[in-house]
Structures are given as structure tokens and as C-alpha cells.
Amino acid sequence: MTRRSRRLGVDGTIGHPNIGGRDTTDLLAAQHAILTPVRDALRRQHATATAFNRVLLIWRLENTDAAVRFLDALRGGGLSA
Template sequence: MSGSGGSSLTLTEGAVLGLLVRRPRHGFALAREFTPGSRIGRVLTVRRPLVYRALNALEGRGLVVSGEPESTPLGPSRSPKQVTAAGREAFDGWLATPVRHVRDVRLELLLKLALLDDLGRSMRPLLEAQRRALAPVHEALTDSGPAGSGFDALLGIWRTETTSAVMRFLDEAIRRHCDRPSELG
């Protein structure tokens, strides 16, 4: 599954890179970041084997490298993973790309916003880019109104209302969370 922002990173790969940009760590520690009660896990829950699969894929593409093995009293030695320059570039591109579909806001956009916040980066550029990306869809839906009858009409109402709610969310997020002095840089 590719990210919807035109990147070759999956959601899990993007999240793993973001967590590694913050600081190198081994797979087991990364997997804990995706548990339901964790900050990232509240948006995207991923089972440990899938975190390791993402790490292996990233390493295979040269976006992540293994550091020196560290011994631990809890089990076998572990090698912390680090992001390469190519990995950082791929992550930054993925992070800055708005989602293409309203349905991707719940997972991908919120994940990107959480990672931006974790990294101490401004959310404003992504929120504004996301608003620009979805504005034509919103305008087309609100201008035409729901068409058809029966289920088609209900689906049209769903799409219009969902898109309107996302646009209100983006407006409020820009207004409320990006007008802080720390966000204006």
C-alpha cells in the first residue's frame, strides 16, 4: 500500500522514518511506538512484524542503515537503525505532501501532523497545502449538490458532508494551532 501523497513510502514506512529521524533506535523500541496507547499508536496501530517488515524494506532501499549492535540484559544484542541522507530526503518529501483523498485524512494526514509535532516542525505548510489540495473537490461537491436517488443520493450527501467537515477541521487547525508564535517561523 503506497501513501496517497504520490510517494513510494507506505504509512508505516513514513512513520518509522519519522521516528528514526527523531532518534535512532532498534526495531523492538520502534514497535512500541505503534501500540494503541502510544502517541503514534492513537493514529496508526501496527503490529510488531509489520514494523520489522517496514524496517527491512527501508534498509533494502538504502533509506535506513543498521548501527553497531548494542548488548542488552533483556535478550540478544540489537542494532539501532539510523536514517540515511536519502531516507531523510524521502521522509521530508512524504511529510510535506498533502493527501489526495478525503478518506486519507484520518490516517495519513493525522499521522503526518503528529510526526511534525513530535519533530518540533511547523504544521502550517502541510495544513495549508492540504486545504489547497482539497478545495477543488469541496467546491465541486458543494456546487453540484447530491445527485441521483436512493443510495447514490446518500453517498453524495456523505461525500459532501465529510469533505465539508474536513475543510472546517483544516480551517480550525490553521487558525487555532498554527497562529502560535512558535509556529510562525
């Protein structure tokens, strides 16, 4: 999943989490299921990254963590630090 496709997929639920009365539970769960392994892989890579690769991994990890927290909040899980 590219950064752009992740952004488009998550942003698509911002404006209409329950458009037309439709339940988005499955959509949010699917997005969460896709992002969680990505986040876990970034965390593993971060442990051994050096120099500029570390900077890029931190950026990607922070963005992915934010997306997962956002999905958790939409799913009713609240926000976590």
C-alpha cells in the same frame, strides 16, 4: 484523492501538529488546498444528484466539510458552522 488517502493525510497531523517544534503551516495549507476544490466539486454535483447518488454525495460532502473545518481550526481560523 481517495477517501482513505484523505483520512490518512489529515489524521497524520492530529497527533503531532508541531512535532519536534517544526512548523506545520505549509502542510496544513497544502491539505486545505487539496480539499477545497474537492468540496467545491461535490457541492456542484450535489445540486443535480438524485436518489442514492444524492445520499452518497451528502455523505462525502459532510465528511469533506468536516475535514476543511478541522484544518481551518488547526490553522487558527477557528470553527465555523
